[in-house]
Amino acid sequence: MNRRRRVLTLTVAVLLVLLGTVGNGPLASADKAPYGTDVALASAGAVASSSGREVTYALGPELAVDGVWDSDASRWSGEAADNGWFQVELAQPTKIDHVAVQWSTSCPAQYKLQVSNDGTSWTDATGVRGPATCRSWDTADLTGLDQSYRYVRMQGIKRRLSYGYSINEFEVWDGAAPPAPHVTTGAVTDLTPTSATLHGQVVPAGADTAYQFQFGAAGTGPWGTGTFPKTPADVGADPVTHDVTATLTGLAPGTTYLYRLATRTGAEPGYGTELTFTTPPPPPVAVPNDVTPKPASMTQPDHAAPFVLTAQTHVVARGAAVPVAAALAERLRRATGFRLPLSGGRAERDIEVVVDPHLSVPGFAGDPEGYTLDATAAGVRVAAPSAAGAFYGVQSLRQLFPAFVESATPVDAAWTVPNVHIADGPRFGYRGIMLDLARDFLSVGEIKRFIDQMSYLKLNVLHLHLSDDQGWRVQITNAGRAHGDTIDYDRLTRISGATAIDEGGTDDLPGQTGFLTQAQYRQVIAYAAAHYISVIPEIDVPGHSSSLLHAIPQLNTAHSVPQPPPGQDTIPANTTQQVGESSLDTHAEVTYTFLAHVFKQLAAMTPGRYLGVGGDEAYSTSGPDFDYFMTRVIGLVHAVGKNTTGWNLSYANETASLGSRDLVQYYNGSDAATATDAKSKGTGVVTSYYPYTYLDYPYSAADVDRFYNWDPAATVPDVPAGAIRGVEDPLWTETLRSDAEAEYQTWPRAAATAEVAWSPKAGQDYAPFSARLAQLGDRWTLQHTNFHASPRVPWTVDAAGADQWVKHAGQNLTVGTVVAPGTGLNTLSVTIDWGDGTAPTPAGVTLARPADNTHVNGAYRVSGTHDYSKRGTYTAHLHATGPNGSADAAFTVHVTGGR
Numbered sequence: 001m002n003r004r005r006r007v008l009t010l011t012v013a014v015l016l017v018l019l020g021t022v023g024n025g026p027l028a029s030a031d032k033a034p035y036g037t038d039v040a041l042a043s044a045g046a047v048a049s050s051s052g053r054e055v056t057y058a059l060g061p062e063l064a065v066d067g068v069w070d071s072d073a074s075r076w077s078g079e080a081a082d083n084g085w086f087q088v089e090l091a092q093p094t095k096i097d098h099v100a101v102q103w104s105t106s107c108p109a110q111y112k113l114q115v116s117n118d119g120t121s122w123t124d125a126t127g128v129r130g131p132a133t134c135r136s137w138d139t140a141d142l143t144g145l146d147q148s149y150r151y152v153r154m155q156g157i158k159r160r161l162s163y164g165y166s167i168n169e170f171e172v173w174d175g176a177a178p179p180a181p182h183v184t185t186g187a188v189t190d191l192t193p194t195s196a197t198l199h200g201q202v203v204p205a206g207a208d209t210a211y212q213f214q215f216g217a218a219g220t221g222p223w224g225t226g227t228f229p230k231t232p233a234d235v236g237a238d239p240v241t242h243d244v245t246a247t248l249t250g251l252a253p254g255t256t257y258l259y260r261l262a263t264r265t266g267a268e269p270g271y272g273t274e275l276t277f278t279t280p281p282p283p284p285v286a287v288p289n290d291v292t293p294k295p296a297s298m299t300q301p302d303h304a305a306p307f308v309l310t311a312q313t314h315v316v317a318r319g320a321a322v323p324v325a326a327a328l329a330e331r332l333r334r335a336t337g338f339r340l341p342l343s344g345g346r347a348e349r350d351i352e353v354v355v356d357p358h359l360s361v362p363g364f365a366g367d368p369e370g371y372t373l374d375a376t377a378a379g380v381r382v383a384a385p386s387a388a389g390a391f392y393g394v395q396s397l398r399q400l401f402p403a404f405v406e407s408a409t410p411v412d413a414a415w416t417v418p419n420v421h422i423a424d425g426p427r428f429g430y431r432g433i434m435l436d437l438a439r440d441f442l443s444v445g446e447i448k449r450f451i452d453q454m455s456y457l458k459l460n461v462l463h464l465h466l467s468d469d470q471g472w473r474v475q476i477t478n479a480g481r482a483h484g485d486t487i488d489y490d491r492l493t494r495i496s497g498a499t500a501i502d503e504g505g506t507d508d509l510p511g512q513t514g515f516l517t518q519a520q521y522r523q524v525i526a527y528a529a530a531h532y533i534s535v536i537p538e539i540d541v542p543g544h545s546s547s548l549l550h551a552i553p554q555l556n557t558a559h560s561v562p563q564p565p566p567g568q569d570t571i572p573a574n575t576t577q578q579v580g581e582s583s584l585d586t587h588a589e590v591t592y593t594f595l596a597h598v599f600k601q602l603a604a605m606t607p608g609r610y611l612g613v614g615g616d617e618a619y620s621t622s623g624p625d626f627d628y629f630m631t632r633v634i635g636l637v638h639a640v641g642k643n644t645t646g647w648n649l650s651y652a653n654e655t656a657s658l659g660s661r662d663l664v665q666y667y668n669g670s671d672a673a674t675a676t677d678a679k680s681k682g683t684g685v686v687t688s689y690y691p692y693t694y695l696d697y698p699y700s701a702a703d704v705d706r707f708y709n710w711d712p713a714a715t716v717p718d719v720p721a722g723a724i725r726g727v728e729d730p731l732w733t734e735t736l737r738s739d740a741e742a743e744y745q746t747w748p749r750a751a752a753t754a755e756v757a758w759s760p761k762a763g764q765d766y767a768p769f770s771a772r773l774a775q776l777g778d779r780w781t782l783q784h785t786n787f788h789a790s791p792r793v794p795w796t797v798d799a800a801g802a803d804q805w806v807k808h809a810g811q812n813l814t815v816g817t818v819v820a821p822g823t824g825l826n827t828l829s830v831t832i833d834w835g836d837g838t839a840p841t842p843a844g845v846t847l848a849r850p851a852d853n854t855h856v857n858g859a860y861r862v863s864g865t866h867d868y869s870k871r872g873t874y875t876a877h878l879h880a881t882g883p884n885g886s887a888d889a890a891f892t893v894h895v896t897g898g899r
Contacts, residue, residue: 116149368389371396438470482596817860
C-alpha cells in the first residue's frame, strides 16, 4: 500500500505556527526594475483547474497558485493517470515570458506545456520535456510565442511513478525573472522546550522579494518534508538590509531542528546557510502511577501501607481465573525466586485473581474487559466479569510492581505494590496493530513476541496483512475444493510464498520470504487467544493482487491486469514498491471460485469475527467493476459466517453492500463515504488515520507525541460517536527487513495508541503519559523488547542487585543490572559500596546490546572484585548515574571463607 507510504513524504512532523515580522518598519517607495510578475497567482485573478485530484477533500489545484513554495502542505496532487493535466486561466490574455513549475515528490518523466485562448483548442508551447529530478524547479522559456494567451496547461504524457503528478507551485511570468537577493540565516533566540524565534537578513536586488523560514527535525530529508512554512512575507524591492524573524511554536522538547531562511523573486529560490538548534528537554513530571494505559479510575490513600510480596505469598484462583493467575505466578517466580504456589483457597497477604460473570465494574457495566484491582497490606485482589478483564487487571498489577519484576532471572528488590484501588475498562473495544507480512515476512516466534508486547498494553486485535503484490503468506490447501475447481492452491505458497519486496529496504536488503503453514497459523491463533487477542487475516483484493496472478494460471484471464507476457500463463513476480497496477478479473467466475475457497479455509481456522478483504488502491479496476466485485466478495465472507473489514479509500466509497456487521478502516480520503456508511448502514469505523497511526513512518515525521495527541472520535467528520469501534496502528514493511526493525518502529508509538484507545479522553495528557512511558522503557529493556528511545520521553535509570554467595574473597562477581534507555557505556557511571566500611570502587560495566539506528541499547551488567577481610553477611549497594538520572540498588554478599 505504497500510497500510504507516500503520504509519509507529504506529512509534517508537527503543526507549527510561524509569525513573520519585518524589522525595518514600513518600506519606502522605490522605482522597480522592469522585471516580470507572476500572473498565475490566484491573487492576480488567475483560476487553476485540473483533470483530477488524488483525494476529493484536499490538495486541490488552487494550492499550486497560492504563492506558497517549498511546502508540500500547499500543493496540487493529481489522479493516477499519465494524461493528467493542470492549467491556469489568467485574468487576461498575456504575452508570456516563461513558466516555472516547482514539482513535488511525484513529477513526470515526460510532459509538455500548452497554451490556448479559449481553453478548448491547445497549441504546444514546448516540446516533450521532463524535470531532471523531482522536488525541483523546472523553467521553460516561452519568449518565442507570437501572441498573448489566456490559458496555460501542463499536459502530462508519462509518469515516473504510479502516482499522479504533484505541483507545489505553477508560475506564469509576463517578463524576465528578477535577480536573486542576498540572504543570511541568523541565530535563534527565546528557546524553550516547545518554541524558538529564528532570525535572518534579506537584501533585495531591486525586485519584490518574498521570504520564509524553513525548518524540520533533523533527519527528515529534503526541505519540504519536515517543514511547515508560513505564507511567504514580502519585504519589497529596496536593496537595503531587512531584519526578519519567525516565532515557531509546537516544537518537540529535546529535539534537534534544521532551519534556514529562503527567499524568492521569480528566479529559483535563494537560501541561507542551514543551521541547527536543539530544544531543551521537558521539565520532570511527577508520576502518579506507573500503569499504562492510564486506568479510568485509580485512587491511592495517603500514607497507607503497601502490599509486600514475600516467599510465603500464594497466588489464588479458581475456575476461569486459573490460566490468568498461573501466568502471573510464573512471571513473578522468574524475577523473585519465590515459590509462589498456585492454590484454590485464599490466605492473608496473598494475590487473588477472580472471574465472576455477575461482577459489574463501576463505569463499565456489561463490559467484559472491565476489572477492579485492590491492593492493601493484607493482600491483592484482581476481579473481573471475564477472563479477559482479569488478564488486563493482571497487566496493571505487573506495572505496579517495581520494573525489575520483568527480569528473567532472580534479582534483589523491594517487591511492593502501592495501596491502591482501580476500577478500569476500555474506551474502545477494538485496539489493534496490523503487521504487513506480505512484503517482509515474520516467523511464528516473531509474531508471538508481538503478541506478548501488545497484550502487556491491553491491545486486543492483531490484523495480519497476508497478501499483497509482493507475496502470499498463508497456506491454502486443495482440500474441500468445489466441484469443477481445478486450481492448485498449493501454488500460492510454493510460488508466491518465495517472493518478497526487493527494493527500498535497510542496507538495500530484500524482504524476508516465507509463509505460515496451516498448523503454524493455528499456533498463532491459539497463542493470541491465550493473550485475549483476536486475529484478523486480510487478503487484499481486487488490487494488490500480483502475487495471486503470479501463482495461479487460472486467475490470468482476458481482463485481469496486467496480462502475462506472450507464451506465459502467469505474470512475473512484482517485488517493487509500485501499487495500483494489478487487478483480478471482476467478471470472471474463476475469481470468485478462488476467493470462496480461500475465505472458507481462513474462516475455518480463524475464530474471530472478521476477515479483511482490502479493497484499496484498486486503480486498475473501474468504479462499476469494483462495486460489483466487492458486493460479491462481501457476500462470500458473510456466507462463511464472518464479517468484512476493508480500507476506506475505495471500499467505503463505492460499495453499496456494506452492513452493520462490517467495518470500514479509515486511513485517508473518502471521509464523506465513510460517514455515509456509518450513518445509513450502521457500518462500524476503525480509525487508522495515517498521520497518527502509521508505524512505518520515520520518527522525524511522527514521533510518540504525535501518536498521542489526537482523538479517534473526532477524525472522520459526521461519523456518529457510537460508530467508532476503535483504533489500529498499521505497520507497513516496504522498508523494514527484520523483527527488530518492526519492534523499533512500533514502540513506544503503539503504547501511545494503546492509551488513546483505552483511557478516557478527558484524562489524556502527554506530559504525565511520557513520564509513565519512561518507566515502561525500563520494563521493555528487561523484556528484551526493542524500541526507539525518543528524545520526547524523559527516560530514567533503574537498577537491581543480585545476592552473592562466595566461598573466598577476590572473586569477580556480577552484582546487578542497570537499565537506562537512550544511553551508552561512555555516559553511564557505576560504583559499588561493598558494605564493609571500605571506600566505594568503580564497577565493571558491560552492555548487552549497544544502540544503533534500529536498536535501543540493552541492559548493563555490573560486576566487581573485592577482598573481604573476614566471613560474614554484608549489605552492599551499587550506585548508577546516567544523563537521565541515577539509581541505587542493594544486594547481599554472604562470605563463607576468607583470604
